[in-house]
Amino acid sequence: MTAWYEKSFGEDYLLVYKHRDVHGAYEEVHKMIHWLKLHPHADVLDLCCGMGRHSLALADAGFQVTGVDLSDVLLNEARELDTDHRVRWYHADMRRLPLKARFDAVVNLFTSFGYFPEDVEQLKVLRAMHDVLRPGGSFIIDFINTAHVKKHLVPHSVREDEGQRIEELRRIQDGFVQKEIRITDLTAGTEPRIYKESVKLYAREELSGMLQEAELQVDQVHGSYDEEIYDEQTSPRMIFVGHRPAD
Structure with a gap:
């Protein structure tokens, strides 16, 4: 994997x-x-x-x-x-x-x-x-x-750049701060490209x-x-x- x-x-x-x-x-x-x-x-x-x-x-x-x-x-x-x-x-x-x-x-x-x-x-x-x-x-x-992340975490944000829609979803789960990034080409009508990020909180x-x-x-x-x-x-x-x- x-x-x-x-x-x-x-x-x-x-x-x-x-x-x-x-x-x-x-x-x-x-x-x-x-x-x-x-x-x-x-x-x-x-x-x-x-x-x-x-x-x-x-x-x-x-x-x-x-x-x-x-x-x-x-x-x-x-x-x-x-x-x-x-x-x-x-x-x-x-x-x-x-x-x-x-x-x-x-x-x-x-x-x-x-x-x-x-x-x-x-x-x-x-x-x-x-x-x-x-x-x-x-x-x-x-x-x-960690305390600052928990207090200021933005669960969801969306913006557009270079013809791409960039959507970011954030959460804290099981001691990690998790982010999912979805990037969609606004001109092609294709499925979003999805990426993950995961960082252990200490x-x-x-x-x-x-x-x-x-x-x-x-x-x-x-x-x-x-x-x-x-x-x-x-x-x-x-x-x-x-x-x-x-x-």
Whole structure:
């Protein structure tokens, strides 16, 4: 059976999420550099890099950047944007990284975590991050905040873009936030193309415990890129910043 993340990050994903802007990525990278305390020319891995907005912003900031993603479609988009070939792009599953290099920092951004039904699979991602980090290297995991999701979830929305009707249905079920996306070509009269998204919800203590199990130490948790302090009830994000302890 094909997992949802093997199907959903294709050409239609570029349409659904094209509102994500490049300028915002540069602002977020500026904050990440401050949190991670990166030295000039540091080696940074963007794990689940998507179409490469943050990878390219990190490269522009002077870092040596590697981007990894499972989606060939998104990687091809990233390569087209990377006109100067500044980033090394790799196709890989985030649980099994075919990288021999060690990195000064690993970033996993905008809820590119929690994709698997079992915690043991999420733990494989954290252990993979540990293994590619140099001792003392730092990490960011930018995740959704469960309380905020529950309070602000929009069950249903519809919009039109490029002649396509985009309908999104959202719900929380069995500890996951679930989304179904239906895209209908308004000119062709065909059946909608349907995609699923499913992300496991975690409390701060749960994810902190998993990071500890993966031998990664949490130093700070931020509530957004504009919030230095995380508030469990009100923060929109749950951004973990930490490091791999020295061996």
